[in-house]
Amino acid sequence: MRTSLKSFMLVFAMLFVFLPQVTFASAEPLDEIRQLVRDYYVDDVPESVLSKGSVKEITKQLDPHSIYMSEKEYQGFINGIEQRIVGIGVVLEEDLKGVKVISVIQGGPAAQAEMQPGDVITNVNGKSIVGKSIQTAISLISGEENTVVTLTINRIGQLAPITKKITREEISLPNVEFEMLGGNIAYIRLNSFALESSREMNKAIQSLSGADGWIVDLRNNGGGYITTAQDVAGFFPNTANAFQLREKNSKPMTYPSTSQPRKFNGPTHVLINEYSASASEMVSAAVKEQKSATLYGQTSYGKGTMQAMYGFDDGSVLKMTTARFYSPGGQSVDKVGVKPDVITKIEAELEVSHHDQLVKKFKGYKKLPELVNVPVSKKFTVEMNTTMNWKNGDKAAVQLIELGGQEVKASIKVVNATTITVVPNKPLVSGSRYLLVVHPLYKNAHNKPMKQGIYLEVSVK
Template identity: 55%
Template sequence: MFNVKRIFSFLLVLLLLSNVTAVSAAEPIEEIRDLIKKHYIGDVPASVLSQRTAKDITKHLDPYSVYMTPKEFAQFTNGIEQKLYGVGIVLDEDVKGIKIISVIPGGPAERAGMKAGDIIVTANGVSLVGQSVQKAVSLISGDANTSVTLTYISGETNQNVTKTITREHIKIPNVEYQMLGGEIGYIRLNSFSHDATKEMISAIGKLSSAKGWIFDLRNNGGGYVTSAQEIAGLFPNVKDAFQLRYKTERPEIYAAIPQKVKFTNPTHILINEYSASASEMVAVSVKEQKGATLYGQTSFGKGSMQTLFPLSDSSLLKLTTAHFFSPKGVPVHEVGVKPNIETAKGEEVTTSHRDQLIAKFNGYQKLPTLKDVPVTKTFTVEMSMDMDWAALSPQDVQLIQLGGKEVAVDVKGEDIRKMTIKPKENLQSKGKYILLIHPKWMSKDAKHMQNGIYLEVTVK
């Protein structure tokens, strides 16, 4: 796809926060000008190309085209590979400053109360308005156990907040997985790193008994093109990964790379406003080829691809060289990917899990929803006929927290028509649950239940 001896391709500026050094004064400026003329996606006026330094030139290009020193490049690749140092945030440019795309769980920034959507305006008193991510990283980064003072606009209150945060090594797995209640496999991918597909295949194998899948790409800012092709190959019926249009505007369609292990139906993909680049590449292509159903909110809208050109002084030029589309030409850049099922923010997992369970138990009768029940709730079920509770089994009833695990219950016949279902632990405040009663019981006159029943539960 590319000349690997000279060009390495990437999607997204996903940057860790660690030490960087100043740019050398002796830049290969003519090399840089020539590469921009030949490969940059847009036309660049002579007044821009005549600027004296590489960073003076690239600041007039799109936000994703930048000049990097060798250490800045190492920082860039470490970010994709999730080797993170600093305060634990993933960044992108914004007209108001530097926007936080995601916050690493358990990291210093999260502990300080920073959230995705916050916009950093100063670092140690230096303005970040109009600056690149690389510039922000050079100011925010530093050695472990040192501190940085950040002023940011809160995404929730729109008020300025100032926090002093201590830097540290950030440890985060790239792939996280668990089996949710009802045998629904959940896998979260944080970055399209070199090893992403290998780790995904391992996670799918460890959840091999899953009867449905939730693949979480929320807050995933992207990574490598080849990883996106490989991840697309995990979905059944997905043959094409994406369409690229270079400076010539001639479309080229790239195939998904088939994998021996695949998701099985039904599969949902979760996206949000901070799912970008490679995440959008996979989401739009899988949606178009009906390999999965998308849940969440419209994604970020970074439908551009960057190519990294090594320069003669060992520095690097990252240029936007193409825009990507779905295989059939659906645009992504500055548009984003719209989900099939739009959900409220923060409700993506619970909504997807709920729909997976209801689809799995298709035909069950829905009872009225129980709202605002206490955390100590005991459920009472009354039947319309005399029942034979002797064969009653706890396995005939399931209480599943949406987005979580199954809750163990005690089931007891109270009288000839009434039974109680008591959770063995308190329910989670503000949690959502689904109670399933499977059609395995019979009445005194040996009549079997015809259909199962379910009801949804919300907790105070």
């Protein structure tokens, strides 16, 4: 579920609102677009720009988020926000030998063709993509629905390249993903601010009720609908306001969050990175300013602008920047982004957040020295300074939790009256970090409970 942050997908979502359709039937509604720019573009535009001979020449002089789309391009844009794509269903990253498959979407064409994570695609329809950019590779692999793409794949353990013919299909990606992490910490990932996001998040919160803490993941989330940003802000307690908008020739207006039937009812973290943009930044700025969550990660993208859509009779659409947004208190977002409260290394955001949630939960426990670079087959020895009554201990007394993941099942073996061994039921994951916790649920030989719990951090080589 938690994909690589270096990966790229065919999903592009930016923040916008809908305005009434403009009904003009010309092949390119140049005069109408000139007037729309004069009246509604966030900044004044000189007549020397507006007098240019095509819409493309005009929008080229505006900000990068103001573009003119054909009907087909517009539909692709909306599909991106709603997490609907046409392709083979893989997440890719660059590789020196082509592009590497990081994950395969369950039930998608690639999964049906038995592609695997780690596969390296070297050729698409006979054309080498070695040395090409990820964007070039994606443009070749994607295409029209029900068309076939032929891939040449190198796979570890296979001497000869593998050829697969895969039919492209429309794939609906999950917009909200959630699970309970080890230590009873709830994790919710929001991939886009789509129309159904708030309803899906409400279901996720309901499913995870009883959690001791919450982690909301907005990494790589490029935004979506402005009303959804208001909805999502409403899940955070004490977040009365969602953002402030400043339109052309208008006074700043502060917009409230939408009250939700369920809220995050415990310590809450929000994960962001340099690809968290637009509506993600609205929510992040709001919860940081109103102290309803702690931000983890890296400074966000810095897209503090809002776009409106103007539709024409031929199905084309002008997406144009009509306002800048700020935090509810007026802090700028555009070109500066939102700075997290806790800055982490790239790809370590979830691990660090989960660690801090657990350590806060185990307040009062004694921290033991960290174990560094242990083997994947590591067995842990826990030795007490007094004789223990191990047999009457609670089964939940010892936990081994992968940071950013689940609790690892382990067997507890009694060595002697002062010592037990914790044996994981499966090998640890190389490169991962864990928390080994012994809760004060054991009693000594005199039937007196432990005075305090203990924990230690473990890193696996």
